Amino acid sequence: MDDILGRVLAVSGSQMSAEVTADRFAEASIRIGSMIKVRSADLDVVGAISAAELDSTARIHLNVDLLGEISPSEEGLAQFHRGVSCYPIPGSPVRAATSADLTTVYTRPATSNVSVGSLYHDVGRPAFVLIDELLAKNFAVLGATGSGKSCAVTLMLSAVLADHPNAHIIVLDPHNEYANAFGERAELFNVDNLLLPLWLLDFEEAVGVLVRGGTVQDQETQAIILKDAIIRARRRHWSDATTSITVDAPLPFAAADLLRFIDEAMGKLDNPNTSAPYLRLRTRLESLRTDRRYAFLFSDSVAIRDTLSRIVGRLLRIPVDGKPLTIIDLSGVPSEITDVVVSLVCRLTFNFALWSDRQRLPPILLVCEEAHRYVPASEPIGFGATSRAITRIAREGRKYGVSLALISQTPSELSGQVLSQCGTVFAMRLGHYLDQTLTSTAWPDAARGMLEALPTLRTQEAIAFGEGVPLPVRIRFDDLPPERRPRSESAKFSRSWQNDSGNDELLDEGIRCWREQRRKLIVR
8 A cells, every 4th residue: 555654673561663664764754753554454553753864775664662552433533542462463555644643632521621831743633631540640741940840830720720719739838939820810929928836746846846956865755745745735735635645745735834844844854954955955945936037836835726727728738718719838947847847737738538438538639849849769868757757648648639740840859669659740841861761660561762852842842741641742731821921031131131130129129028037928
């Protein structure tokens, strides 16, 4: 037949090699990324060209990633299915996929989905993600700085929110990027209005905040003193439940209670020379109470108020009340306790889902920017409680309706255990070979040929694979309007340095905000 390009040479797993003549290759206008098909039994096996090489006889050898099959349905209509059940045999004719074939392969899925961009090799065809598969089984967006990660995340979340206005999404935003992107649809928390009182911390988190200085032995002693003080403080106000009160129970107490019990324990010492750990712990607690950067931890420093229900409700958007998104701006949180705050948010989210009625609790998506900071590949790096909290959600969250979106520009520094729990990956431009190697461990065999394109992807381009996309594909994310873009653009040096825009007012304002530990509100 005149539409035959060449013949199959070999088939192995999800890869196939074929040989075509150079003139037929040119006539068919096929290139890297183009789709070809091979008849096998009563169906067509389709694949994407991943590499082409010209030999000395003017014939072209193709490497092809096998993606799936086109077969007739019971109604007689063509349907595409991922995976290959009936492999082609060497010598079988290879043909270019027709427009009808491409329509069948890339047709809009029947399950809940949203369009997020277009296909790289055919910009006229939209690229879809499957909402339930994407969100229920965790996903990751990986890419070097400047590759368009934040815009891609904003685009996907906006597309989901457009069709699902009663979503429940929490975004951990370390650089105050996302507030302007979602406007009135988001409830924004920062150091000025965040309420995570000290009594919400479990013991490990409390140690991470309050125990500082001294030798290792001294810190261990401080931890023991703190544990006893916390238990006594919780029991003081919840004496009717002493049998179930532990150091980690989320029962309110005041910071003043801790000081009182530390002082009482110190007063019982036989040797005053052993009071150093008590004094160090007390001094740390007192200094934090008067530091406005830590005000969100000490909002209940005097009065005892059981605000757990209100805190969880605002955090998880229960009820939604027109704002399906919670953005926690971590940029103003002191760096020494940022990990503790992230640990607390993740733990609260998971524990509430764990103990709630699964039939009534709506699913929750937790978006973790710069995930490598909180779940690092090396265990000694970072705060252990944060890593364990996120890892637990990655492993067990699906059972309780809590899923993760991990965003990272250095996947080689991200825990491989957590990344392996992501059912869908959007791999954007990655230049470093360690990042490429780590990402390739999650790569399906059917998309191995796409791996070589990672260093050369343009901004807004990604290779998407996994449960949340109909098949592995290279896509270009849609453009976002300027007013909906996250504030993550690089500085425009060439434009800014044309004028002398700095003045005394800029200096005074910057110094004032610095001293007051307040960020200037930016309105677009």
